[in-house]
Amino acid sequence: MKPFDVYAQTEETARAYFIRLRFAKWGGMPACEDCNCTAVYTYKSRHIFKCKMCLRQFSPTSNTPWAYRKLSFRKLMTIVAAFSINAQAISTRELCRNLGVQYKTVFVWLHKIRNELAERAKGFILSGEIEIDGSEYGGFIRPKNVKKKRDDHRKMPFRSNSRALTVVAARERGGSVRTWVAKHESDARSFIRDAISPDAVLFADQGVWWSWLRARHQLFTINHKEAYYSPEACTNQAENYFRALRIMERIQRHISGQYLDLYAADAAWRIERNKWTDKGGWSDAVSAMSRCGRSELAGYFQGRKRSLSLCQRDGTTKAWRPPSRSERLEKRVVADGGGLDEIGSARKPPGRRTWFDGFDYFEAQQIAADPSCIPNGAGVYTLWLSDGAELLNLVGFKESSSLPLWRTEHGVQVYVGETYDLRSRVLDHLLSNADRSTPRRTIMALQHSFGTLPDLLVGADRALTEASLTAWLSQRAVVGVKRCGYVKAEETSILLHAASPLNLVRPNPCQFGKFLSALRAEFNTEIGNGWPKAEAGWRPSRR
Numbered sequence: 001m002k003p004f005d006v007y008a009q010t011e012e013t014a015r016a017y018f019i020r021l022r023f024a025k026w027g028g029m030p031a032c033e034d035c036n037c038t039a040v041y042t043y044k045s046r047h048i049f050k051c052k053m054c055l056r057q058f059s060p061t062s063n064t065p066w067a068y069r070k071l072s073f074r075k076l077m078t079i080v081a082a083f084s085i086n087a088q089a090i091s092t093r094e095l096c097r098n099l100g101v102q103y104k105t106v107f108v109w110l111h112k113i114r115n116e117l118a119e120r121a122k123g124f125i126l127s128g129e130i131e132i133d134g135s136e137y138g139g140f141i142r143p144k145n146v147k148k149k150r151d152d153h154r155k156m157p158f159r160s161n162s163r164a165l166t167v168v169a170a171r172e173r174g175g176s177v178r179t180w181v182a183k184h185e186s187d188a189r190s191f192i193r194d195a196i197s198p199d200a201v202l203f204a205d206q207g208v209w210w211s212w213l214r215a216r217h218q219l220f221t222i223n224h225k226e227a228y229y230s231p232e233a234c235t236n237q238a239e240n241y242f243r244a245l246r247i248m249e250r251i252q253r254h255i256s257g258q259y260l261d262l263y264a265a266d267a268a269w270r271i272e273r274n275k276w277t278d279k280g281g282w283s284d285a286v287s288a289m290s291r292c293g294r295s296e297l298a299g300y301f302q303g304r305k306r307s308l309s310l311c312q313r314d315g316t317t318k319a320w321r322p323p324s325r326s327e328r329l330e331k332r333v334v335a336d337g338g339g340l341d342e343i344g345s346a347r348k349p350p351g352r353r354t355w356f357d358g359f360d361y362f363e364a365q366q367i368a369a370d371p372s373c374i375p376n377g378a379g380v381y382t383l384w385l386s387d388g389a390e391l392l393n394l395v396g397f398k399e400s401s402s403l404p405l406w407r408t409e410h411g412v413q414v415y416v417g418e419t420y421d422l423r424s425r426v427l428d429h430l431l432s433n434a435d436r437s438t439p440r441r442t443i444m445a446l447q448h449s450f451g452t453l454p455d456l457l458v459g460a461d462r463a464l465t466e467a468s469l470t471a472w473l474s475q476r477a478v479v480g481v482k483r484c485g486y487v488k489a490e491e492t493s494i495l496l497h498a499a500s501p502l503n504l505v506r507p508n509p510c511q512f513g514k515f516l517s518a519l520r521a522e523f524n525t526e527i528g529n530g531w532p533k534a535e536a537g538w539r540p541s542r543r
């Protein structure tokens with residue numbers, strides 16, 4: 001009988017087959033484990049046995065990880081068959097659909113099998129030539145939506161975060177694989193030492209922490225920057241194991257850190273087992289499950305969730321669980337200085353808002369003193385000058401009745417912009433340099449042409465000009481910020497209602513804008529292009 005044939009059989013046949021595999025130690029005959037004898041009574045009315053020596057009653061699943069099953073033997077054996085017959089990985093969802101049972105049922109049974117394989121593998125001692133390596137799992141950081149804000153996650157320090165775990169594997173060439181889960185490769189060293197025989201020869205990459213193993217063993221290292229294989233050393237069989245685990249991660253779509261050690265042991269078993277026949281894997285999985293005692297995952301449905309045993313550097317293990325959602329949110333609130341907006345608290349209903357509603361205003365000096373007063377995130381911002389009306393008169397701006405200036409107690413609004421990162425954009429305008437801010441360059445161009453703006457020096461010395469403009473803005477600038485989505489549409493609606501004289505690119509035609517463009521071109525030819533590269537001014541910090 002092939003493993004999958006069991007599903008076509010009756011429950012009676014499936015049970016008989018289960019008993020043959022379960023009691024394989026006693027030649028497939030039901031036996032009392034206490035007395036180690038096969039002399040048992042059977043009952044006509046019930047599916048249990050009774051030992052003739054100690055008179056203990058037992059079932060095929062008593063006192064094993066199979067105990068208290070509710071699934072039929074037919075379905076149970078099909079789960080084991082599907083588990084053992086797959087070359088790469090078994091998808092829990094697929095199996096539960098095929099069997100017509102709940103997802104969690106299959107999930108727990110598969111994990112029970114994996115757990116037994118993992119427990120059994122803890123007794124393996126590796127010898128001969130052993131390859132050691134580690135690989136990181138989990139801790140994925142979602143890339144930023146906007147391309148210019150993305151970090152290269154292949155590079156430090158963006159590679160992984162505190163949620164990432166490392167699977168360390170020791171693979172005997174042509175033999176078994178042992179696996180451990182740790183925060184860092186080096187934490188598993190003492191576990192590796194305990195799992196290999198003294199005469200073993202080790203191969204590893206050039207991680208400095210491996211040289212610790214030289215005290216007892218011969219260790220050959222390979223520099224992966226130069227080659228993957230050299231006649232002296234390679235860790236390709238260990239890499240091959242990690243490839244199997246990656247495929248498993250892909251088929252499962254996600255591997256929770258809590259069960260990473262089980263998946264690691266599963267992949268180790270699978271990679272070793274692939275040379276066997278179908279039946280070999282089947283009976284091996286059943287025999288691993290047929291030990292005495294209850295499964296570590298028993299009570300899963302009653303709320304007894306398993307935790308991962310994480311290897312520590314001192315040779316002990318620590319129970320580890322991924323942080324819960326509330327713990328994760330708490331951490332982020334602390335990291336953001338208590339800004340509840342940052343964690344996506346409920347958005348206010350839109351209500352009857354108009355284009356000028358919803359702005360918070362900050363003076364330039366206040367922002368310079370504490371940039372964190374500006375919220376971080378997507379939105380629009382407006383730049384105001386307290387004496388903007390007079391200043392604009394000095395440079396020949398004529399207010400039109402169709403597009404009036406936006407005036408409030410903060411002065412006159414001169415510029416509007418949209419961004420995905422309000423804080424750094426506002427700081428660009430107030431504290432940075434003309435390369436990072438259009439209105440800064442425009443104001444410089446105005447002063448260069450007219451020279452009528454008070455207390456503002458514009459000249460060939462770049463540092464002096466930038467400092468002068470920063471001081472000039474700090475005296476009179478006010479910034480209004482509004483966090484919102486659809487930032488481009490918000491910006492456009494403001495441009496359509498308010499004059500925003502310093503916005504050169506705008507949806508409505510504007511004579512003053514063309515005039516300013518000409519002034520800026522002139523300024524760039526005469527001064528701006530001759531300037532040295534801007535000094536690194538204020539740089540936005542990555543959240």
Ligand SMILES: [Zn+2]
Pocket residue numbers: 032033034035036051052053054055056
């Ligand atoms: Zn007995």
